[in-house]
Structure formats: structure tokens, C-alpha cells
Amino acid sequence: MAATQDHRDPLSRVALALALTSFTVALACGDSGPASTDGSTTQGDSTAGTTTAGGEDGEAVYANPVDGGNSFACATCHALSEPAEDGLRRPGHPLADATRRPHYKNGKLPDMLAAVNSCLQEWMLADPWTEDDARWQALRGWLDAMAPEGDAPPLSFEIVQPPADLSGGDADSGRAVFNSSCAVCHGVDGGGTNQAPPVAGFGLTGDYVGQRVRTSGIVDSPVYDGLTGGRMPFWAADRLTDAELIDIVAWLAIDDGTDTTTGTDPTGTDTDTATDTDPTTGSGCATTHPSIGYTASLQAFFHNVGGTAEIVDDCTIVISDFTFDGTGIDVRIYGGLGGAYESGFAMTDDLLKPGGYNGTTLVATVPDGFTLDDLDGISVWCVDVGVDFGSGVFSPP
Numbered sequence: 001m002a003a004t005q006d007h008r009d010p011l012s013r014v015a016l017a018l019a020l021t022s023f024t025v026a027l028a029c030g031d032s033g034p035a036s037t038d039g040s041t042t043q044g045d046s047t048a049g050t051t052t053a054g055g056e057d058g059e060a061v062y063a064n065p066v067d068g069g070n071s072f073a074c075a076t077c078h079a080l081s082e083p084a085e086d087g088l089r090r091p092g093h094p095l096a097d098a099t100r101r102p103h104y105k106n107g108k109l110p111d112m113l114a115a116v117n118s119c120l121q122e123w124m125l126a127d128p129w130t131e132d133d134a135r136w137q138a139l140r141g142w143l144d145a146m147a148p149e150g151d152a153p154p155l156s157f158e159i160v161q162p163p164a165d166l167s168g169g170d171a172d173s174g175r176a177v178f179n180s181s182c183a184v185c186h187g188v189d190g191g192g193t194n195q196a197p198p199v200a201g202f203g204l205t206g207d208y209v210g211q212r213v214r215t216s217g218i219v220d221s222p223v224y225d226g227l228t229g230g231r232m233p234f235w236a237a238d239r240l241t242d243a244e245l246i247d248i249v250a251w252l253a254i255d256d257g258t259d260t261t262t263g264t265d266p267t268g269t270d271t272d273t274a275t276d277t278d279p280t281t282g283s284g285c286a287t288t289h290p291s292i293g294y295t296a297s298l299q300a301f302f303h304n305v306g307g308t309a310e311i312v313d314d315c316t317i318v319i320s321d322f323t324f325d326g327t328g329i330d331v332r333i334y335g336g337l338g339g340a341y342e343s344g345f346a347m348t349d350d351l352l353k354p355g356g357y358n359g360t361t362l363v364a365t366v367p368d369g370f371t372l373d374d375l376d377g378i379s380v381w382c383v384d385v386g387v388d389f390g391s392g393v394f395s396p397p
């Protein structure tokens with residue numbers, strides 16, 4: 001069907017509205033869905049692929065999400081050269097001469113495979129490659145063939161704090177900058193795609209936008225200093241100027257009433273999402289597991305997540321006083337071990353809903369094939385890109 005085809009193509013992706021998103025997530029996500037390597041749409045109509053003995057095509061490796069990873073591809077964050085064929089600016093620098101650089105990530109990594117592996121693990125939630133992985137061989141060969149002769153200069157980039165004063169921007173210019181830079185993930189006019197949530201029209205505060213743009217990324221990254229969380233990549237000083245950021249802030253500050261995150265929804269659109277009532281589970285599950293009665297309190301990272309979870313029987317967890325603003329891409333309760341929710345499992349349907357959750361009771365169910373031994377905590381997990389919106393670890397009451 002067309003949808004599964006389209007969501008592999010970054011350009012159609014930009015054009016696709018949220019409507020398709022919930023549709024495509026099952027395929028795009030960080031769970032071990034079907035592979036996406038072959039016959040996928042590649043970016044643009046450039047050179048025919050150079051297929052290696054391993055059967056991998058370097059251009060396809062560049063242009064498609066990685067098996068077992070999230071919905072990002074290398075092409076999401078790195079053009080080959082700039083201006084890019086599609087005119088979009090990306091958060092990472094172009095890669096065409098990358099194989100010829102003397103070192104990587106501001107000199108922290110001596111070889112390119114290590115740099116690529118850091119992107120695979122930190123941004124794409126995928127496993128690292130070994131030196132003889134066919135995908136790495138194909139990608140390196142393809143990039144090396146397009147690199148200019150001789151050595152390339154090393155790249156340096158600077159992670160900076162947003163300016164203290166973010167006022168005075170021009171919203172029209174901000175919208176234009178957004179559509180040339182942020183739209184690769186957030187969609188044209190910030191409507192959202194399967195790679196990033198909608199952000200326009202909600203009246204976001206300048207401080208929040210500034211922080212997300214300048215310091216997004218995992219907090220304990222071994223190669224980047226000063227990041228403050230999330231799966232969105234930071235924009236270094238030379239990728240986006242402070243003046244551009246200030247204009248974007250002015251545009252994202254506009255609240256056009258599409259904000260679904262506050263207040264209650266009088267139409268009561270409760271029917272479309274997970275079971276969010278009936279704490280008397282009647283699940284029919286046994287009550288034998290030693291962790292029955294354990295509780296976990298949900299700590300919020302994003303989106304106002306909160307609540308207290310309790311294991312009530314061998315397959316049921318009830319979350320009371322559950323709060324979550326109901327926004328994101330595909331957000332579910334996940335169970336997992338040791339905080340590794342990217343290798344965990346879904347325990348509810350998609351939780352997105354207008355108006356969000358303001359202290360409701362939510363029931364999460366351990367799915368077939370798993371038991372309570374497979375989890376020691378739960379997360380309000382953004383499935384497509386693999387972000388923990390809020391989580392808690394179970395302990396005895």
C-alpha cells in the first residue's frame with residue numbers, strides 16, 4: 001500500500017500530514033519490525049547505487065532508516081553537500097568529504113566508523129556496526145567515491161547555549177527558516193511527521209524552544225557536552241545563527257488555538273485511545289508474581305508526564321493520577337528492564353489524544369509473550385524516535 005512506500009521517502013514524508021503518521025509507525029519504529037533495507041525509496045534521483053559484494057547499496061544505506069532503529073536515516077540529519085538537492089538545511093554537516101577528514105566529532109573520535117556508530121547509537125537507537133558490516137562497507141565506498149581528491153579539513157562545531165534574550169524576532173522570517181531547516185523532521189509549517197511531533201501553533205515559550213534547538217540530545221553523551229535530553233539533534237552555532245533562532249522563537253510563540261495540551265475537550269473524544277478507565281481489571285490473570293503490589297512513581301522528562309503505577313496482577317499495571325499532555329508522535333506505555341525501553345514492549349495503544357490526561361486512571365497490560373519478569377519499570381515512551389517522556393522503576397510499597 002502506498003503509505004508504507006511513502007514514509008520511506010523524506011520528501012513525501014515532509015508532505016504527509018499527521019493523519020498518516022499513526023498509520024506508518026508500526027513499520028517505522030524502534031521495535032523489531034520488518035526490515036526496511038531493500039527496494040526502498042532513496043533520496044532524489046541521483047547516481048545508480050554502488051552495490052557491494054555484501055549486497056548493500058551505499059546510497060540506500062544513507063537514505064533509509066536502519067533495521068531495528070528509529071525512523072531517522074543518515075539523510076534526515078546530513079545532506080551530502082550544500083546547498084542540498086532538496087534545498088533543506090539539516091542539523092548535521094554534509095557528508096560528501098567525510099571519509100577524507102583526519103578525525104571526527106571535534107577531535108574526540110579518531111576514525112569515521114566510530115563517528116558513524118555514535119550517530120547510530122545516540123540518534124538512531126540502532127546497534128553499532130563492525131568494520132566489516134556490509135552496510136558500513138557500502139556506505140563508506142559510496143561516500144569515498146564522491147569525495148573530492150585529497151584530504152578534507154577537519155570539521156569543528158560548537159554546542160552553545162541559547163541567548164538570554166530571545167525576544168524581538170520576526171515571525172514571518174522564522175516560519176521561512178523553519179521550513180528550510182526544521183521541516184525535514186517536523187514537516188512543512190511544523191505540522192509533524194513520523195520523525196518529529198507537531199510544534200507550530202501551540203504558543204511554545206522562547207526559553208523552551210531555545211533550549212530544545214541548542215542543547216537537545218542525550219544527557220550523558222560520550223561525544224557531545226552540555227546536552228539536555230531528547231532525541232532531537234542539537235543545532236550547533238554554525239548550523240543556525242542566534243538571529244535565525246530568535247525568528248523561529250517568534251513564530252513558534254504564536255498560539256493559533258490548535259493547542260490541544262491544555263484544558264478539557266468538551267467533545268470527550270475518549271473512544272479512540274487506550275483503555276483509560278476501569279481499574280477493576282477483570283483481566284483474568286493470576287496473582288502469583290512476587291512483584292504484585294510494587295509501585296512506581298512516574299518522573300517527567302517531557303510533556304507533563306506523571307502518575308503512580310501499581311502492579312495489580314500477573315499481567316496488569318494500573319496507573320492512577322495519570323497526567324500527560326497527549327501530544328507527541330506515537331506514544332505508549334512501555335515496559336522494560338534497566339531503563340532500556342528501546343528494547344522493551346508496548347503495554348497500551350497509542351496514547352495521543354486532544355486534551356491529554358489530567359489525573360485519569362490508565363490500565364496497561366503485559367502482552368502475550370512477556371511476563372512481569374521482563375520489566376522492572378515503565379515509561380511513557382515515544383515509539384517512533386525512542387524518547388522517554390517520563391518513567392519510573394518499581395519498588396516494594
Ligand code: HEC
Pocket residue numbers: 062072073074075076077078091092093094095098101103104105106112115116119120123124139154155157231232233234236
Ligand atoms: C538525528 C540526527 C543524526 C542522524 C540520524 C545521523 N547523524 Fe551524524 N551527526 C549528527 C550531529 C548533530 C553530528 C555532530 C555535528 C556534525 O558533525 O555535523 C553528527 C556527526 C556525524 C559525523 C562526524 C562529522 C565530523 O567530521 O565530525 C559523521 C561522520 C556522521 N555524523 C555520519 C552519520 C551517518 C553515516 C549517519 C547514518 C548512519 C548519521 N550520521 C546519522 C546528527 C545525526
Ligand code: HEC
Pocket residue numbers: 072076077090091178181182183184185186195196197198199204208209212213216229230231232233235240248302303327382385387
Ligand atoms: C532530525 C529531526 C529533527 C529536526 C531536524 C528538528 N527536530 Fe525538533 N524534534 C525532533 C524530535 C524527534 C522531537 C521530539 C523528541 C524530543 O523531544 O527530542 C523534537 C522536539 C522538538 C520540540 C519540542 C516539542 C514538544 O512538544 O515538546 C521543539 C520546540 C522542536 N523540536 C523545535 C525544532 C526546531 C525549531 C527545529 C529547527 C531549528 C527542529 N526542531 C529540528 C526532531 C527534529
